[in-house]
Amino acid sequence: MNISTSKKVRGYAALDPKSGLAPYEFSRRELRIDDIGFEILYAGICHSDIHQVREEWGPALYPMVPGHEIVGVVTEIGSAVKKFKVGDRIGVGVFIDSCRKCRNCISGLEQYCSEGMTGTYNGYERDRKTIAFGGYSNYFVINERYAVTVPENLDLAGVAPLLCAGITLYSPIRYWNVGKGSRVAVMGLGGLGHMGVKFAAALGAEVTVLSHSPSKEVDAIGMGAHKFIHTKGDGWNEGLKKSFDLVLNTISAEIDLEPYLQLLDTNGTLVVIGLPGKPYALSAGTLLDGRRSVAGSMIGGMPELQEMLNFCGEKGIVSDVEVINADYINEAYIRTVASDVKYRFVIDGKTF
Numbered sequence: 001m002n003i004s005t006s007k008k009v010r011g012y013a014a015l016d017p018k019s020g021l022a023p024y025e026f027s028r029r030e031l032r033i034d035d036i037g038f039e040i041l042y043a044g045i046c047h048s049d050i051h052q053v054r055e056e057w058g059p060a061l062y063p064m065v066p067g068h069e070i071v072g073v074v075t076e077i078g079s080a081v082k083k084f085k086v087g088d089r090i091g092v093g094v095f096i097d098s099c100r101k102c103r104n105c106i107s108g109l110e111q112y113c114s115e116g117m118t119g120t121y122n123g124y125e126r127d128r129k130t131i132a133f134g135g136y137s138n139y140f141v142i143n144e145r146y147a148v149t150v151p152e153n154l155d156l157a158g159v160a161p162l163l164c165a166g167i168t169l170y171s172p173i174r175y176w177n178v179g180k181g182s183r184v185a186v187m188g189l190g191g192l193g194h195m196g197v198k199f200a201a202a203l204g205a206e207v208t209v210l211s212h213s214p215s216k217e218v219d220a221i222g223m224g225a226h227k228f229i230h231t232k233g234d235g236w237n238e239g240l241k242k243s244f245d246l247v248l249n250t251i252s253a254e255i256d257l258e259p260y261l262q263l264l265d266t267n268g269t270l271v272v273i274g275l276p277g278k279p280y281a282l283s284a285g286t287l288l289d290g291r292r293s294v295a296g297s298m299i300g301g302m303p304e305l306q307e308m309l310n311f312c313g314e315k316g317i318v319s320d321v322e323v324i325n326a327d328y329i330n331e332a333y334i335r336t337v338a339s340d341v342k343y344r345f346v347i348d349g350k351t352f
């Protein structure tokens with residue numbers, strides 16, 4: 001047990017939507033009795049970081065230290081901490097707190113907290129006055145309820161993206177009961193999409209990747225996909241209509257959903273996961289035909305986050321990553337937006 005005083009932290013921050021990220025120093029709070037302090041070893045770059053830094057989801061809060069795919073090793077614990085000890089491998093995802101008492105929080109769906117989850121960055125902590133700074137930094141402090149244990153057998157760099165990309169695909173794949181015989185299509189083979197392929201394949205589904213990048217075909221098959229479709233030009237979906245139970249949309253850009261909706265068989269569901277800023281248009285006729293559904297899904301709650309990591313531990317699943325130094329973040333953003341990442345950039349925490 002070790003109570004620290006507030007610590008100086010080195011990170012990277014955006015100060016406005018246009019200038020990119022630059023080195024930034026700040027402090028984290030002193031440990032409370034149920035807090036853990038940990039050294040960040042890796043932090044993934046999620047496309048949501050880019051959307052928020054660039055204000056593609058509306059006005060943002062600066063300075064912004066992004067990063068919600070965080071892994072490291074516990075260095076300090078508060079006196080009441082039960083789940084962790086110094087030296088444990090730990091992960092933190094997209095939220096750092098929630099009300100803890102609404103129906104959703106009590107049932108482990110903290111991401112849907114009725115008061116709103118407390119995001120890991122781009123907002124205030126629950127005191128409504130301390131800016132929450134995320135994982136692009138070398139040290140973190142969090143209440144133990146909002147941290148998870150990382151299985152010992154998994155490579156830590158490859159685990160970081162599981163904290164957002166992983167859980168965000170695991171949760172709908174479980175909710176819609178993907179298993180042997182399920183026909184699943186994954187739209188977009190990026191950070192989220194490639195985790196969807198791995199999970200659906202590991203559960204025995206028939207997996208098809210729908211991608212606008214033909215160069216990703218070999219990788220997709222290597223990840224467990226059975227088929228790869230290049231979504232180029234009108235009519236790419238001919239021959240595929242009414243042939244899927246579940247279509248998982250992880251595309252970060254504005255697209256026309258119609259050709260994808262047509263892929264659903266009777267009672268099939270298209271799950272919206274990608275979050276471009278603008279609304280989608282839906283054709284009523286296509287929805288009615290075959291009792292199709294369009295649904296949404298947002299990350300996952302704390303129990304499911306731990307369940308997903310345990311599942312990855314059992315199956316040996318991690319993300320495919322390119323580890324970078326902190327001074328490469330701006331370049332990594334450009335390459336991510338250009339769909340040129342295989343398949344997640346992860347920042348080495350020692351380079352902040």
Ligand code: NAP
Pocket residue numbers: 045046047048049051164165168187188189190191192193210211212213216250251252253254255272273274275276297298299336337339340341343
């Ligand atoms: P990413 O790594 O950049 O992957 C997005 C993929 O979308 C790209 O690799 C590309 O795949 C495809 N794509 C990009 N531009 C396209 C275009 N113009 N036309 C067609 N396809 C295009 O992003 P990510 O980190 O996986 O995040 C994906 C989206 O999910 C983002 O909008 C992010 O904010 C959102 N998100 C949502 C949640 C949630 O809880 N629902 C959680 C995290 C992230 P191909 O090259 O294979 O075509």
Ligand code: ZN
Pocket residue numbers: 046047048049068094164165
């Ligand atoms: Zn994310």
Ligand code: ZN
Pocket residue numbers: 098099100101102103104105106110112113114115116
């Ligand atoms: Zn709540």
